[in-house]
Amino acid sequence: MNNSVKSTSEPTLTDKFQRGNVLASGCPSRGVLQDVTSRWGVLVLFALLRGTHRFSELRKSITGVSEKMLSQTLHALEADGFVLRTAHPVIPPHVDYSLTESGREVAKRVEELVNWIEVNINPILNARDKYTQRYR
Template identity: 60%
Template structure:
């Protein structure tokens, strides 16, 4: 059986599974935040950087490149003066954003409990 056939669905617990790389891109700190920020719609690079507070330009570029490579983000370079680039979620990206949104909503809703557990000896 070839590797492509073996990973028709994917198995994240197998070291050679390509789903691990995608998982890393989606669940990185900036990957999660970019997906959530783009849920609201198309954003220019500067708008996205302001919305994802604290991300450096370099990290945002890297994150966007990874997510674009995974088919989760669309990048459109507009030939206007001055030139600018817009980013949006693909249909696959919208699905991924829904999933990470569930996790982030749970974290935000449980932050008092999480902080209390973290502070416990």
């Protein structure tokens, strides 16, 4: 991250950050990575890749998430521009959540990671067993 660049006019974000650096604690890319990889953020992005969901549908898809945590997670992802919240003007109110274009891009990377873990769960659990036997 380089934010020491000076120009004659007020610098735009593009001037300030050529590229993020998540290893630097002050770089905003680290905060975005945290939103994306938060306990529930990663699961929300993964679930929304399958299509638009209502809040209650998301809660059903992602077992174990509380209403409060799901709401906070959706807010953070909406603020980063990854999730689109659409309130339909009907009675009773109907709100749904979908991925934006950039949300789809980031969610595809999350999916690659999730798929790898799901497919490789057996060797990972075997490694865990060996570790436990060695150190217990």
